[in-house]
Structure formats: C-alpha cells, structure tokens
Amino acid sequence: MEQPSWTPCAPGVWTIRHGSPDAVTLLKAAGTRPQHEALQRLGTPLLPAPCPEARLRTVGQRTVVTLSKRLEEALFGLGLNFKQLGINQTVRDLHVDHYSGQDNGRTHAPVPFYLSDAGYGVLVDCARYLNVNAGGAHPVADPPPECDRLEPGWEAVRPGRTVEFSTTAEAFDLYLFAGASLREVVQRFNLFCGGGCLPPKWGLGFWYRVPIRFTDSDARTLVAEFAARDFPLDVLGLEPGWHSQSYPCTYEWHAQRFPDPAAFVAELKAQGIHLNLWENACVSPASATGRALAAGGLCGDYAAGWGGLIPDLSLPEARRIWGENHRSRHLAIGVDGYKLDECDGFDQWVWPDHATFPSGLDGEQARQLYGVWFQRFTDGLFRAAGRRTYGLVRGSNAGAQRFAYAIYNDHYDHRDFITALCAGSLCGVLWTPEARASDNADDWLRRLQTTCCSPLALLNAWASDTQLWSFPEVMEEVREILQLRLRLLPYLYSAFARYRFEGLPPFRAMLLEPGFADPAAGSAAAPGVLDGTKNPYSLAARREVKDQYMMGDAILVAPLFAGETQRRIVFPAGTWHDFHTGAEVTGGPVVTWTPADRRIPLFVKAGAIIPLLPPVNNLTRAGATRQTLEIRHYGNAPGRFTLYDDDGESFAYETDGGRRVELKAWRDATTGQWRHAPDDATLRDALPAYAGAVWHPAWQAP
Numbered sequence: 001m002e003q004p005s006w007t008p009c010a011p012g013v014w015t016i017r018h019g020s021p022d023a024v025t026l027l028k029a030a031g032t033r034p035q036h037e038a039l040q041r042l043g044t045p046l047l048p049a050p051c052p053e054a055r056l057r058t059v060g061q062r063t064v065v066t067l068s069k070r071l072e073e074a075l076f077g078l079g080l081n082f083k084q085l086g087i088n089q090t091v092r093d094l095h096v097d098h099y100s101g102q103d104n105g106r107t108h109a110p111v112p113f114y115l116s117d118a119g120y121g122v123l124v125d126c127a128r129y130l131n132v133n134a135g136g137a138h139p140v141a142d143p144p145p146e147c148d149r150l151e152p153g154w155e156a157v158r159p160g161r162t163v164e165f166s167t168t169a170e171a172f173d174l175y176l177f178a179g180a181s182l183r184e185v186v187q188r189f190n191l192f193c194g195g196g197c198l199p200p201k202w203g204l205g206f207w208y209r210v211p212i213r214f215t216d217s218d219a220r221t222l223v224a225e226f227a228a229r230d231f232p233l234d235v236l237g238l239e240p241g242w243h244s245q246s247y248p249c250t251y252e253w254h255a256q257r258f259p260d261p262a263a264f265v266a267e268l269k270a271q272g273i274h275l276n277l278w279e280n281a282c283v284s285p286a287s288a289t290g291r292a293l294a295a296g297g298l299c300g301d302y303a304a305g306w307g308g309l310i311p312d313l314s315l316p317e318a319r320r321i322w323g324e325n326h327r328s329r330h331l332a333i334g335v336d337g338y339k340l341d342e343c344d345g346f347d348q349w350v351w352p353d354h355a356t357f358p359s360g361l362d363g364e365q366a367r368q369l370y371g372v373w374f375q376r377f378t379d380g381l382f383r384a385a386g387r388r389t390y391g392l393v394r395g396s397n398a399g400a401q402r403f404a405y406a407i408y409n410d411h412y413d414h415r416d417f418i419t420a421l422c423a424g425s426l427c428g429v430l431w432t433p434e435a436r437a438s439d440n441a442d443d444w445l446r447r448l449q450t451t452c453c454s455p456l457a458l459l460n461a462w463a464s465d466t467q468l469w470s471f472p473e474v475m476e477e478v479r480e481i482l483q484l485r486l487r488l489l490p491y492l493y494s495a496f497a498r499y500r501f502e503g504l505p506p507f508r509a510m511l512l513e514p515g516f517a518d519p520a521a522g523s524a525a526a527p528g529v530l531d532g533t534k535n536p537y538s539l540a541a542r543r544e545v546k547d548q549y550m551m552g553d554a555i556l557v558a559p560l561f562a563g564e565t566q567r568r569i570v571f572p573a574g575t576w577h578d579f580h581t582g583a584e585v586t587g588g589p590v591v592t593w594t595p596a597d598r599r600i601p602l603f604v605k606a607g608a609i610i611p612l613l614p615p616v617n618n619l620t621r622a623g624a625t626r627q628t629l630e631i632r633h634y635g636n637a638p639g640r641f642t643l644y645d646d647d648g649e650s651f652a653y654e655t656d657g658g659r660r661v662e663l664k665a666w667r668d669a670t671t672g673q674w675r676h677a678p679d680d681a682t683l684r685d686a687l688p689a690y691a692g693a694v695w696h697p698a699w700q701a702p
C-alpha cells in the first residue's frame with residue numbers, strides 16, 4: 001500500500017504521479033498546457049481541508065486508487081451523463097462509447113473527473129478504462145453507519161467514506177483541484193486543461209445538416225429556400241454523401257454529386273455560409289490517403305465494422321499524410337470544419353480492445369483517446385491556416401476543452417439532452433441537443449428552442465429531411481427563436497470568452513450558479529415507497545435540478561417539453577425577470593411557471609444587461625458592417641456586463657487578449673433617472689464591430 005502525498009503543480013492544483021512519466025495519458029494526448037496566469041488570477045487556495053487522502057495498491061492486474069471523502073459529501077461529474085448529475089453511491093465503467101440509455105460510464109465523454117461539494121475536484125488522468133465506485137464501496141475495516149431497513153434514512157447502498165478507481169493502467173496522474181465553490185473548481189479544472197474554446201463568431205449562428213443523398217444543386221436550392229422563407233443560416237453541414245465513398249471513407253469529393261466543390265464552397269461563402277464536412281476515421285484502403293497510410297505502416301491492425309483503415313493519429317507521419325488530403329481538398333477551397341463521427345463506438349463498429357497500433361498503443365487506449373486525437377488533429381489543420389474552426393464530435397475525454405467541438409449523438413430524448421447539457425459543464429465538454437425530426441409541431445418547436453439555447457444550434461436532417469418550416473403551425477415561433485439565437489451573438493460570444501480566458505463554461509448546470517439552492521435537493525425521489533412490481537430500492541436517483549440551466553451569466557433557460565403548458569423552475573437567490581416581457585417573477589425561489597405564449601421560458605437576473613444584435617439572418621453578413629446594438633437592462637437594479645469582442649475568426653486574440661468594454665447601467669443619485677455607459681463614441685472606439693447602442697433601461701416589452 002502506497003500513501004503518496006499531493007505535490008503542488010499549479011495555483012490551487014496538486015498532483016500525484018504513478019508509474020512512468022513517459023506513458024500516454026489523456027492530458028498528454030490532448031497536448032494540454034495549463035493556463036498559469038489565468039490560474040493565478042483565479043486565486044491560490046490552500047489544500048482543501050479535510051483533503052482527500054490517496055492510497056494506491058495492486059490487486060492482481062489492477063491498480064486500485066482509494067480517495068477518502070466524508071460520508072455527507074455530495075459528488076458530481078464523471079463525464080457526459082444523460083440521467084443524473086449526482087454520482088453518490090454509483091458504480092461506473094468509464095469507457096468511451098455511444099450512450100446506451102443508462103448512466104453506467106459508457107458515454108461519449110467519460111471524463112474521469114468528479115467534483116465534491118466539500119470544495120475540490122479530482123481528475124484521474126488515465127488513458128485506459130477505469131472502474132469507479134463513487135462512495136458505495138465499504139471495506140470491512142471501515143464500515144458505513146448501519147441503518148434499519150424500516151427507518152426513513154435507509155438507502156439500498158449506504159454512503160461510504162471513499163471514492164475508488166481501479167484500472168489495468170501502469171501509469172496515470174492524479175490531480176486535485178481546490179475551490180471555494182463547485183464553480184471555481186470547474187474553472188480551475190478547465191484552465192488547467194488549457195482553457196475553454198472560443199469558436200469563430202459564425203459558429204454561434206444556425207447550423208443545418210443536409211440529408212445524406214444531397215447534391216450541390218439540392219444544397220443550393222435549400223439555401224435559396226432558407227433565404228426566401230427568411231430563416232437564418234450560417235453553417236451548412238454535408239453528411240456522408242459528399243465523399244466519393246463513405247464507410248469506409250475516401251475524403252475525396254463525389255464526382256457527380258459535387259462536380260465542382262471549389263465553386264460550390266465559394267458560392268456559399270459569398271452568401272456568408274460556412275461549410276462543414278462529415279467524416280469518420282475509417283479510411284478506404286483504395287483511396288489515395290488510404291494507400292499512403294498503408295504504405296507507411298501507419299494504421300492499426302484491425303478495421304472498423306464496415307472495413308477501412310484506422311490511422312494512428314498519435315504518429316506525426318499519419319497526421320501529415322491525412323492532413324495533406326484535408327488541406328488540399330477541403331481547407332484550401334474554404335471548408336471551415338468537420339463533424340468527427342463514430343470515434344466513440346459502438347463496440348461492434350470500432351476496433352477491438354486487443355487491436356494494436358504502430359505507436360505501440362493498443363485498442364483500449366485508442367478507444368479512450370481517438371476523439372481527442374481527432375479533435376487535436378483537425379484543430380491543428382485550421383490553426384496552421386490561421387482560421388478558427390467549430391465542429392461536431394461524437395467522442396471526447398479530459399483535456400479537450402480548448403478544441404472547439406460540440407458532442408452530439410443518435411439518442412433522441414429531449415429531457416436527457418438537457419441533462420447532458422448540464423453534465424457537460426461539469427466535465428469540460430460542450431453538448432448540442434440537436435433537433436432531427438418530430439412527429440408533432442409541439443415537439444418540433446420545443447426541440448428547436450432548446451438547440452437554439454445551446455452551445456451549437458443545429459438541425460441535423462441527415463435522415464429525415466424535416467425542415468424548419470415542416471410544421472406551419474409553429475413556423476413563426478421557430479423563426480423567432482432562430483433569430484433570437486443570432487441576436488444573442490454579442491452576449492454568447494462574451495460568455496465563450498469567459499470560457500476561454502477564465503474557464504467558466506458558457507452553458508452550465510444550476511449547481512454552478514452562485515445563490516442557487518433547491519430546497520428538495522438530495523432527497524430521495526420516492527422516499528419510503530415500496531413498489532413490488534418495480535425495483536423496491538430507492539437507489540441513487542436523488543432529486544436534483546437537471547432540466548434547466550444557465551446560458552451565459554444572466555439568462556436562465558427553462559425549456560418546455562412537448563405536451564407541457566407549465567413547469568417547475570428553481571431560481572437562484574435574487575429578483576428575476578421574464579426575458580421576453582421584462583415582468584418580475586414573483587413567488588420564488590420555486591415557481592410553477594405557466595407561460596402566456598409558446599416562447600421558451602427564459603429569465604434574467606435583475607440588473608442584467610443583455611446586448612443584442614438587430615434582427616439578422618446570417619452572422620457573417622451582419623459582421624461585414626458595424627451594427628448598432630440593442631442593449632436591454634432588466635429590472636430595478638444597477639448592472640454591468642463585460643462585452644468581449646475580437647475579429648471573430650483568427651487567433652490574434654491569443655496574443656492580444658481581445659477587446660473588452662464594460663456596459664453599465666445605474667440610477668443617477670440626484671435625478672433618479674437611469675444612466676448608462678459607455679457612450680457611442682467610446683463603444684465604437686473600443687469595439688470596431690459596433691456603431692453604437694440603443695439602450696433600454698428597466699426594459700419592458702412594448
């Protein structure tokens with residue numbers, strides 16, 4: 001038994017290293033570099049007290065890491081989960097995979113990071129599968145307090161005093177992150193992993209992915225229809241049909257469907273529309289890329305389920321060959337991003353765990369790392385070209401925060417999608433609750449509203465051809481939420497800047513919000529109910545708020561689901577206003593809200609300052625001229641907002657830090673009138689994207 005102690009490695013961060021320092025880990029594979037200055041600015045907390053003590057021992061082939069905790073600590077995290085944010089007394093097998101409908105550790109981003117409400121977080125930086133028992137393993141030598149089955153406090157698994165990880169990995173690093181709040185711990189984790197991503201501005205507009213058989217002329221017709229119907233469009237995504245062959249893929253254009261890709265991309269660009277290409281990592285051996293990779297011995301020894309070579313992306317030569325294809329055929333003609341599909345699983349579709357790769361890594365390690373490699377590889381291509389990208393990925397892991405990718409999947413449960421949006425904020429990933437299809441207008445509207453209030457606003461029509469206007473009875477509301485998405489650009493871009501520079505997730509679970517407390521939190525979902533037909537054990541499904549979230553610093557999003565006309569909303573402390581009308585919300589903190597119309601319930605804190613663009617249908621076209629902002633100030637409290645801006649597409653912000661201006665509203669002490677700053681000339685001077693602003697103090701809908 002080893003009892004190593006924590007060694008400081010960055011402000012508020014400590015580590016314990018186990019095994020060879022050369023071994024691959026998640027953070028090394030991602031190439032993360034801690035943001036030391038930003039960490040310093042966040043503060044230099046002491047080791048948490050009591051501090052989780054680590055013990056390491058070997059049992060057979062496995063190393064077991066035991067971390068102490070107090071019985072009452074509430075734990076959260078362990079990756080992109082869809083049902084529950086709390087993880088107390090659960091067992092997980094952290095394994096990159098397509099989500100199966102159960103929070104069991106197999107998920108698109110099984111990030112081995114957990115948070116404790118005692119003011120710390122732990123990352124097990126390990127590139128192999130990890131089995132985790134979060135507070136439910138009970139060594140006989142350290143038993144949990146007993147409780148009789150008939151007593152109210154009884155639970156099917158008693159809370160314990162440890163979190164245990166076990167793995168066959170020979171080497172891994174443990175990191176401990178301190179923080180005065182869960183929010184600060186998350187910020188420190190994100191900054192240690194390199195800071196969050198800052199997508200290009202166009203990426204925060206509206207995305208549409210085309211049906212799989214689309215041709216360039218289908219796409220042209222559709223783009224024209226978006227314009228004719230007055231619907232926003234910023235990014236067009238092509239699905240597998242753009243390849244001359246997919247599954248396995250050639251990464252070459254289909255000669256009939258896309259006879260002149262350069263002209264096609266240029267035509268889109270002229271309309272401000274950016275192109276994103278679907279791909280997976282299964283390279284056709286018959287393609288030019290496949291032949292070069294095979295000749296260099298640069299692929300794993302197993303194909304994917306549908307055949308094809310899997311390049312070893314840890315090797316510079318594999319990246320060079322594959323990258324050269326991407327550069328010459330895609331980036332050179334103006335393609336702006338990728339959708340990196342199927343790098344998560346399912347088991348039968350990817351290589352087996354015993355596959356070997358030429359770098360010496362095996363199938364298990366490649367499974368945990370592929371999504372991170374894939375993001376790093378494609379991010380590097382755009383970085384070398386001096387252009388930012390924003391894309392989609394189906395597999396990820398710890399350390400990928402700085403890559404501008406949002407995770408999506410084929411699961412299609414609206415409620416689960418929102419929980420995933422919250423869960424992503426606890427583990428350094430972004431999630432998009434994409435809309436695909438619906439069998440009724442209500443569901444369609446509700447799903448589109450949610451995706452428009454998410455990191456990446458997407459209609460993925462790859463299999464259904466459902467259009468924004470497919471349900472005429474909700475078409476106006478659909479147009480309105482899409483336009484609001486674009487109008488929010490100054491606000492959302494500023495939220496992403498905080499992610500980049502301060503590690504604060506732009507979309508986040510309520511439990512990261514100051515002043516938030518749910519009176520029902522932690523109570524069992526159905527205390528004391530015995531149900532002989534279902535499972536009679538009320539297990540770890542505890543009450544928590546996972547169906548509402550924060551979008552940026554000021555807007556609380558409380559989505560409605562198909563068929564619902566009202567919902568429960570839990571507000572953080574303070575006064576809140578209806579975003580749409582400006583009216584004050586009464587009766588908090590827990591409110592049953594019945595909206596007056598079909599708009600998505602959105603709320604803002606009193607004093608909130610929300611900068612909006614005028615109504616536009618494309619962010620790139622809007623960015624071509626200076627825009628006059630509409631600045632709404634809500635309620636009867638003074639407020640401030642840091643409006644961030646930069647050129648929206650290059651990496652200049654990494655050296656010059658971008659530009660910021662403080663928007664402020666306050667009441668004049670003598671006249672009692674609302675005043676605001678800055679004036680138009682100061683705003684124009686500070687942020688060249690804007691011509692000035694029309695202010696609305698204590699805003700109420702006209």
Ligand code: GAL
Nearest residue numbers: 239240278341342409410462
């Ligand atoms: C799926 C992916 C879908 C779509 C499809 C195309 O794996 O999740 O969004 O891209 O592949 O074959």
